[in-house]
Structure formats: C-alpha cells, structure tokens
Amino acid sequence: MAKLGWSPWSDLPSELLHVIFHKLENPSDIYQCGIVCDSWKSVATAILSYFIFLPVNYSRVGDCVLFNTQTKGIHTITLPELNRVWVLSSSFGWLLTIRFNNWPDKICLLNPITREQIKLPFTRIVFERIHDLRVITSTSPLDPECLVIVESRKFYSSKLISVFYCRPGDSDWKVIEIDNWNSIDVIFHKGELYSVDVYGKLYLIDVFRRCFNHIVVESSIPQLESRTWIVNSLVEVEGSLLLVAISFYSDTHEVYKLDWIEKRNLEPNTKSIQPRTKIEPPPNPPNSRHRIQYRPTKSSPSNPAPPNQEEVLV
Amino acid sequence: MASSSSSSSTQVKKITLKAADGKHFEVEEPVAMEMETVKSFFVGNEDAMKDMVVPLLNVSSEHMPAILDFYRNHSEFRKRTPPPPAEEVKAFNEAFLENKSDEQLMEMIMAANFLNTKELLNFLTEAAANRIKNKSVEYVRAFFGIENDFTPEEEARIRAENEWAFDGLDED
Structure with missing residues (x-):
C-alpha cells in the first residue's frame, strides 16, 4: 500500500473531529470518545455542551430526551435508573429524579451521560405541584460545596415556602422561610442566589442566614408595573441574566436583559419571543447550560406537550 | 469555462492531477471541478488549463481512482432526471466502502478535506462515525x-x- 509520510489522526484538524463526533449523534458515544485522548476530550466536551434536556416528567420506560441545539437533532437515552421515576429538571447536565415508591421519597441527581447518581436527603416534605419542581445547583454536583436548590413554584400564593436546599451528603433538606416573599423563580448567577417575584423585584438571597440580603433592583418595565404582565422566570444566557415576562392577555413572552451588574437597572425589551415556537438557541450555549429550561406552556402545566408545542427558553 | 473558438472538438477537456506520490491522473474537467481545491487552482488562470499539472499534495494515488469514481457517479446522480432511486445511491455508497480498511477510510477523509469537497467529506465522516459507534x-x-x-x-x-x-x- 502506498504509504504517506504522516499519521492521519495526530494532525487531524479539530473541525474534522467535530464533524465526525456530531455524526455520532448519541451523547454516550461522544462521551466515550472523550476518553480516547486529551484533545478528543476537549472536542467531546464542547459537543456535549450543545445538548439540553427536554422534560419527560414521569418516565415509565426510562427515557431521557436530549436536544442538540447545533444539529437540532433529538436523541433519546434509555436508562434503567430512569425507570418509573419523575424526571423534573436539570442543572449542569444533572437531572433531578424523584421515586415515590416508598415513603420517604427517594430523591437523586442523575447524570444520564455518565450515569452517576448522587443521593440527596430523603424528604419528609410533601412537594406540591410536582410537575413544577425545578432543581438548580450552584456548581456541578460533583463539587462537595455544591448547593442544591429545589424550587417549588406556587403561583399567586404569597407567604408560602417554595425553596428547599441541601448539599449532597446532608441528612435533610432545609427550607428558606421568609415572610411576604412570593418568589416566582430563583437562579444562581455568578455564584449568588437571586430570586424574582411576579412584579419583577429581584432579590439577592443569603442562603445560610435564610434571609434576603437586600433588594437588588425593582423593575422599571412598564408592562410589569401596569400588572398586565408578570414575570415568568430568570434565565442565564452567556453570562447575562435574562428575565422572561409573560402577558396575561396575549400569550406572548418578552425577554429582558438584566444588566444590573454595571447599571443596576433593567434594559427593557432586548428580545421578544413568541410562545409555542422554538427560539434560536445562542451559538455558544455552554455557559447557560444549567439554566436552559424547557417548560410546558402555561395552559397545560400538568400535561406536557410534545417538544414542538413547548417553548424553549434559552 | 474557456470559450475559445479553437476546436477542441466535442471531446471533453482533461486536466492532469498529480497525486502525492507523483502518479498522474487524467481527469475530465467537470469531474476535476468537483474538487474545490482544483477549481481554485484555476481561478483567474483559465488559460493555463491545458498543460498545467495540478499537484495534490495530500492525496495518495492509491485513493485517486476511488475518489474520482465517487465524483463521477455522484455528479451523474445529481444531474439525472428523475433523480435516481435512493436504493441505487445507497448501493453505490455501500459498494464504495466495501473492502475499505479503517486506515484507508481515514486517509480518504484527509484527502476529501484537502480536496475540499463537501459531499465526499460528509459521506466519509458519516462512515467513520458509523464505524466507531458503540465501540470501546x-x-x-x-x-x-x-x-x-x-x-x-x-x-x-x-x-x-x-x-x-x-x-x-x-x-x-
């Protein structure tokens, strides 16, 4: 055989590796390629960050659905760990799973790519509105300092506790009890925990003292002030904190960039998205991975629609 | 291309390509132009086509016949009306990969990358992905x-x- 004087793959441009890895489709295969050598690991890691989880809620057969924001492909991973559990939401690629078979309920974080599981304390808390539970973590749960927050949203019910937290290895969940606090969403942003209420008041929360640190900002978004719109969620995309507001009347969304770091003010209306359509994901989602979330439309919260009928908030 | 009045008769123009190991290949112009690398060689230089030998530094002569065969067949598939049945394309592609070792496939991917042809590169990278799927x-x-x-x-x-x-x- 005519031999050329080079060894093909040692000099392979990483773009070609990207092309081949994308064609593997299955995130497990891509992860496997990450063990081959160091340069492959970086390509595999980069590609895996394009996958986001789609909600499954209750999984009878053990499926977990991933969406590749680059290729727009959908890939299903079937895992025995997911059999007959509630899969609620994800943070840093880890899924919050709850198994109700035996009291107390078994709560875990599961990484469906590596199949690692981290047991969280059993809960004696009865989570309400199970389909609305959401997990956020301060870092990857592999970090022993990681703080796990489970938020249970209760629309329009003030003075109700809605945030539970623990660290992996703790014996029980703790509850943040604050009077007159109607958090609609919480998020870790640059290492701090923030909460927002329906009217756009943004709070910085001191988890360990279980209190508000201070009110960071009150929104100056006219629609929120007129109470024709309410805040839906906080989202982090590429290092920026975004506030998603929904209209009471027209079923539309607007996304506001919270530029409080520099200005301590809200920059209104940076982007507008329509519900029931997928908005274009940012070209480089890795930073926002743990905050990309998928929620059923508000009209059918307990009955998740197929992916194309839900909105992706990125 | 060159619209010279000089009669090159009905015969298709040929371009000479030189593989990495020095072997020459006479290739019909449309087939050669499937390769962006060859095409760009002639951009603004149409007159030179007659005698110019295009060096393909990263392509072994071992793979040239197969690669040229791919271009010939696929450009024919594209032109045909009605389009060829999917099975026919699939049969050609499968035959193309048959008996190709992993190493040969890798070398051809490098060649396709150098020749800058999307269709071939897409096809070969897909084949490579299929070969490493679910492997240790x-x-x-x-x-x-x-x-x-x-x-x-x-x-x-x-x-x-x-x-x-x-x-x-x-x-x-």
Missing part, C-alpha cells in the same frame, strides 16, 4: 491510530467517571 475506547484508539496521552491515573479517573460506557459495547 481501545478500539477507537486503534481505529484512529491515536496514542493515549492520559497518564494512568488520569485515565483511571476518567474511566471511573465513566463506568457505564463499558457495558453493552459491540464486539470489536
């Missing part, structure tokens, strides 16, 4: 001829994070 790390390393540059400790750690991946692999 050792197999993939051997397939790509890649040296493991992790220290034993690093690899043990990565594998420990990754135990699941060693279940349910295909037989190599």
Whole structure:
C-alpha cells in the first residue's frame, strides 16, 4: 500500500473531529470518545455542551430526551435508573429524579451521560405541584460545596415556602422561610442566589442566614408595573441574566436583559419571543447550560406537550 | 469555462492531477471541478488549463481512482432526471466502502478535506462515525491510530467517571 509520510489522526484538524463526533449523534458515544485522548476530550466536551434536556416528567420506560441545539437533532437515552421515576429538571447536565415508591421519597441527581447518581436527603416534605419542581445547583454536583436548590413554584400564593436546599451528603433538606416573599423563580448567577417575584423585584438571597440580603433592583418595565404582565422566570444566557415576562392577555413572552451588574437597572425589551415556537438557541450555549429550561406552556402545566408545542427558553 | 473558438472538438477537456506520490491522473474537467481545491487552482488562470499539472499534495494515488469514481457517479446522480432511486445511491455508497480498511477510510477523509469537497467529506465522516459507534475506547484508539496521552491515573479517573460506557459495547 502506498504509504504517506504522516499519521492521519495526530494532525487531524479539530473541525474534522467535530464533524465526525456530531455524526455520532448519541451523547454516550461522544462521551466515550472523550476518553480516547486529551484533545478528543476537549472536542467531546464542547459537543456535549450543545445538548439540553427536554422534560419527560414521569418516565415509565426510562427515557431521557436530549436536544442538540447545533444539529437540532433529538436523541433519546434509555436508562434503567430512569425507570418509573419523575424526571423534573436539570442543572449542569444533572437531572433531578424523584421515586415515590416508598415513603420517604427517594430523591437523586442523575447524570444520564455518565450515569452517576448522587443521593440527596430523603424528604419528609410533601412537594406540591410536582410537575413544577425545578432543581438548580450552584456548581456541578460533583463539587462537595455544591448547593442544591429545589424550587417549588406556587403561583399567586404569597407567604408560602417554595425553596428547599441541601448539599449532597446532608441528612435533610432545609427550607428558606421568609415572610411576604412570593418568589416566582430563583437562579444562581455568578455564584449568588437571586430570586424574582411576579412584579419583577429581584432579590439577592443569603442562603445560610435564610434571609434576603437586600433588594437588588425593582423593575422599571412598564408592562410589569401596569400588572398586565408578570414575570415568568430568570434565565442565564452567556453570562447575562435574562428575565422572561409573560402577558396575561396575549400569550406572548418578552425577554429582558438584566444588566444590573454595571447599571443596576433593567434594559427593557432586548428580545421578544413568541410562545409555542422554538427560539434560536445562542451559538455558544455552554455557559447557560444549567439554566436552559424547557417548560410546558402555561395552559397545560400538568400535561406536557410534545417538544414542538413547548417553548424553549434559552 | 474557456470559450475559445479553437476546436477542441466535442471531446471533453482533461486536466492532469498529480497525486502525492507523483502518479498522474487524467481527469475530465467537470469531474476535476468537483474538487474545490482544483477549481481554485484555476481561478483567474483559465488559460493555463491545458498543460498545467495540478499537484495534490495530500492525496495518495492509491485513493485517486476511488475518489474520482465517487465524483463521477455522484455528479451523474445529481444531474439525472428523475433523480435516481435512493436504493441505487445507497448501493453505490455501500459498494464504495466495501473492502475499505479503517486506515484507508481515514486517509480518504484527509484527502476529501484537502480536496475540499463537501459531499465526499460528509459521506466519509458519516462512515467513520458509523464505524466507531458503540465501540470501546481501545478500539477507537486503534481505529484512529491515536496514542493515549492520559497518564494512568488520569485515565483511571476518567474511566471511573465513566463506568457505564463499558457495558453493552459491540464486539470489536
């Protein structure tokens, strides 16, 4: 055989590796390629960050659905760990799973790519509105300092506790009890925990003292002030904190960039998205991975629609 | 292309390509122009076409016949009306890959990348992905001829994070 004087793959441009890895489709295969050598690991890691989880809620057969924001492909991973559990939401690629078979309920974080599981304390808390539970973590749960927050949203019910937290290895969940606090969403942003209420008041929360640190900002978004719109969620995309507001009347969304770091003010209306359509994901989602979330439309919260009928908030 | 009045008769113009190991290949112009690298060689230089030999530094003569065959067939598929049945294209593609070793496939991917032809590169990278799907790390390393540059400790750690991946692999 005519031999050329080079060894093909040692000099392979990483773009070609990207092309081949994308064609593997299955995130497990891509992860496997990450063990081959160091340069492959970086390509595999980069590609895996394009996958986001789609909600499954209750999984009878053990499926977990991933969406590749680059290729727009959908890939299903079937895992025995997911059999007959509630899969609620994800943070840093880890899924919050709850198994109700035996009291107390078994709560875990599961990484469906590596199949690692981290047991969280059993809960004696009865989570309400199970389909609305959401997990956020301060870092990857592999970090022993990681703080796990489970938020249970209760629309329009003030003075109700809605945030539970623990660290992996703790014996029980703790509850943040604050009077007159109607958090609609919480998020870790640059290492701090923030909460927002329906009217756009943004709070910085001191988890360990279980209190508000201070009110960071009150929104100056006219629609929120007129109470024709309410805040839906906080989202982090590429290092920026975004506030998603929904209209009471027209079923539309607007996304506001919270530029409080520099200005301590809200920059209104940076982007507008329509519900029931997928908005274009940012070209480089890795930073926002743990905050990309998928929620059923508000009209059918307990009955998740197929992916194309839900909105992706990125 | 060159609209010279000089009668080159009905015969298709040929372009000479030189593989990395020095072998010459006479190729019909439309086929040669499937390769962006060859095409760009002639941009603004149409007159030179007659005698110019295009050097293809990264393509072994071993792979030239197969690559040219791919271009000929696929450009014919594209032109045909009605389009050829999917089975026919699939049969050609499967025959193309038959008896190609992993190493040959890798070399052809490098060639297709150098020649800058999307269709061929897309086809070959897909084939490479199919060959490493659901395979062990050792197999993939051997397939790509890649040296493991992790220290034993690093690899043990990565594998420990990754135990699941060693279940349910295909037989190599």
